Amino acid sequence: MIPSPRRHRLAAAASLVLLACAAHAQTSDPAAPNSPAPIIERNAPPRPAVRPRAAAPKPASEPAPQPSALTADLFYEILMGEMTARSGDPGSGYALVLDAARRLRDGKLFQRAVEIALQSRSGDAALAAARAWQESLPTSRDARRIELQILIALNRIGETVEPLRAEVAATSQIERPLLMAVIARNYSRATDKKLAASVVERALVDELKSPTTGGLAWATVGRLRLNAGDNAGALEAARKGQEIDPASDAPPALALELVDPNQPLAEPIVTRYLATNTKATPDLRIAYSRVLVENRRFADAQAQLQALTASRPELAEPWLLLGSLQMQAKQDSAAETSLKRYIELSSSQNNKDADAADRKRGVTQAYLALSQLAERRKDLPGAERWLSRIDSTEDLTIAQTRRAGLLARQGKLPQAREVIRALPERTADDKKQKFLAEVQLLRDAKQYQAAYDMLAQASTAAPDDGDLVYDQAMVAEKLNRLDDMERLLRRLIQLKPESQNAYNALGYSFADRKIRLDEARTLIRKAVQLAPEDPFIADSLGWVEFRLGNTAEAIRILEAAYKTRPDPEIGAHFGEVLWSTGQKDRAVTIWKEALLSDAENETLQETLKRLRVKP
Numbered sequence: 001m002i003p004s005p006r007r008h009r010l011a012a013a014a015s016l017v018l019l020a021c022a023a024h025a026q027t028s029d030p031a032a033p034n035s036p037a038p039i040i041e042r043n044a045p046p047r048p049a050v051r052p053r054a055a056a057p058k059p060a061s062e063p064a065p066q067p068s069a070l071t072a073d074l075f076y077e078i079l080m081g082e083m084t085a086r087s088g089d090p091g092s093g094y095a096l097v098l099d100a101a102r103r104l105r106d107g108k109l110f111q112r113a114v115e116i117a118l119q120s121r122s123g124d125a126a127l128a129a130a131r132a133w134q135e136s137l138p139t140s141r142d143a144r145r146i147e148l149q150i151l152i153a154l155n156r157i158g159e160t161v162e163p164l165r166a167e168v169a170a171t172s173q174i175e176r177p178l179l180m181a182v183i184a185r186n187y188s189r190a191t192d193k194k195l196a197a198s199v200v201e202r203a204l205v206d207e208l209k210s211p212t213t214g215g216l217a218w219a220t221v222g223r224l225r226l227n228a229g230d231n232a233g234a235l236e237a238a239r240k241g242q243e244i245d246p247a248s249d250a251p252p253a254l255a256l257e258l259v260d261p262n263q264p265l266a267e268p269i270v271t272r273y274l275a276t277n278t279k280a281t282p283d284l285r286i287a288y289s290r291v292l293v294e295n296r297r298f299a300d301a302q303a304q305l306q307a308l309t310a311s312r313p314e315l316a317e318p319w320l321l322l323g324s325l326q327m328q329a330k331q332d333s334a335a336e337t338s339l340k341r342y343i344e345l346s347s348s349q350n351n352k353d354a355d356a357a358d359r360k361r362g363v364t365q366a367y368l369a370l371s372q373l374a375e376r377r378k379d380l381p382g383a384e385r386w387l388s389r390i391d392s393t394e395d396l397t398i399a400q401t402r403r404a405g406l407l408a409r410q411g412k413l414p415q416a417r418e419v420i421r422a423l424p425e426r427t428a429d430d431k432k433q434k435f436l437a438e439v440q441l442l443r444d445a446k447q448y449q450a451a452y453d454m455l456a457q458a459s460t461a462a463p464d465d466g467d468l469v470y471d472q473a474m475v476a477e478k479l480n481r482l483d484d485m486e487r488l489l490r491r492l493i494q495l496k497p498e499s500q501n502a503y504n505a506l507g508y509s510f511a512d513r514k515i516r517l518d519e520a521r522t523l524i525r526k527a528v529q530l531a532p533e534d535p536f537i538a539d540s541l542g543w544v545e546f547r548l549g550n551t552a553e554a555i556r557i558l559e560a561a562y563k564t565r566p567d568p569e570i571g572a573h574f575g576e577v578l579w580s581t582g583q584k585d586r587a588v589t590i591w592k593e594a595l596l597s598d599a600e601n602e603t604l605q606e607t608l609k610r611l612r613v614k615p
Helices: 005-026 072-086 090-104 107-119 123-136 141-153 157-169 173-187 193-203 205-209 214-227 231-244 250-256 267-276 282-294 298-311 317-328 332-348 353-376 380-388 393-409 413-421 428-444 448-461 466-478 482-495 500-512 517-530 535-547 551-564 568-580 584-597 602-611
Strands: none
Touching: 090 107, 090 123, 107 123, 107 141, 123 141, 141 157, 141 173, 157 173, 157 193, 157 205, 173 193, 173 214, 193 205, 193 214, 205 214, 205 231, 214 231, 214 250, 231 250, 231 267, 250 267, 250 282, 267 282, 282 298, 282 317, 298 317, 317 332, 317 353, 332 353, 353 380, 353 393, 380 393, 393 413, 393 428, 413 428, 428 448, 428 466, 448 466, 466 482, 466 500, 482 500, 500 517, 500 535, 517 535, 535 551, 535 568, 551 568, 568 584, 568 602, 584 602
8 A cells, every 4th residue: 555644754754764874883973083075064974983994803702882861761852853853843843853952962863953043034043053063073173164164154254263273274275175165165155254354364464464365265265355345454365375376376366357457466466486496286367368369468378378389289278279360360360270279179088977068169269260270371171171170050150150151151142041041040149149140241242232231120020129220221321211211220229329330330330420529529539438348449430539530549549449459440540540641651550460360351451442542
């Protein structure tokens, strides 16, 4: 027959009691002081008891072992505690289990008391059980860890100084990095984040002074300061950490999170470590390169990656990043070498399951980049061959879109559109991306009216879609429907007042036509305010200053923009301003560089034709 729910509850309770009895029979304290584990991890399972080494066989006359302290009364008390807790009275069950734990000095029973209290949402009772555990078994690290966890959850951060200090002291040097990471993670959950940083600093007072632990300890304090919004304090912690332990990578890793044009003292901590430590971790240099890219310092990022690939050529990831930067800088031959090296290393290394997915995505990225490089040199069959190697369903849309572009370039526009239309539509975003990809095919093929009609129809159905409005405005410009373009861009500014592209496009259009130049400068300055690091918006500002007659200011702005991003359109404008001031040799040099990047750029070709220059 089917057992009743009550029988199930009784059986479960009895099983728990038997487990507790078995644990008690092995040892009264399951915590082994010398067996480390991460502190204060929520719901961390208790460590198994350490069984003593088996003794030699004893003579038959030797007395039998002493019986366990678990009497029938205690067994009944534990059983009743479990049954009471499970029957809807956790308070009484908690009291019975905690009393048995005290009398037996059993760590598993103390932990069970804590669990019952937490299940009944009584943080104070859970803390009382953890502290009773500490009193009964002073060497138990599990008890101390759970006490810390509960104190943090209760936001009683000030009471954690001493238990945290004791936990740090009990942790071996080899496990300190893991310990510090756990401290930072758990204390970052505190409500009062400034207090959390202060408490951890007091608890780590000895570690902060030690040359062997100071770097790591100061970095931990710094992370908590950063979490509290104290960037200056975090930077000071990174500086002190590096001062006391220059070989530690923890302070520069912290400083890396603070690298910013408004925080000039952070980056030297990183560069000093990389320059003085021959065994600097590759991950830190890679992370530094990524930060440089985010700050649009592409040349500096490329230099870091070249240094890393020279010193550690067997590492795969730096080759992919380096190849991407070389490709962006139009260093096509070097980019192709780097990307192929990445693919070679990725296929030869024994990847763990954890990073196999990342590596596959990286290989797909390399295939796409190599396809683009082949397309640049007009090797369309080669571009197709690289695309055909992509077998990831996740990247199907990207690969097929690129394949459609190759078909369009060969004059096969109808086939290209069919490739796009055949792509799956799993979500509304998929449908939109397919639509925009087809519009882009038409624009690239200079089928502007067809593209405009598609966008107009889509905008009628979704009038508040900013992407559609912007694309329609750009196609209207190509059709010389300038009134429509202005109307659409002003509509976009109403929809999205923070759209820097709308301000920039409208302002540049006025500047390029030499009309309403003061308004053009106002619009472009608004775009600069919204995106101060964008070199293309800086190019627009330089161009409008040139149109206004401020040649020196225009040269200053355009030179900085071209240095940041040597794009052929920026080069076309920069060269024309130089040409107008008589610096013709320098202008020709800029134009030659731009032609190497993209000889078909419309702005560049129009500029050279208008000025009758053949670089």
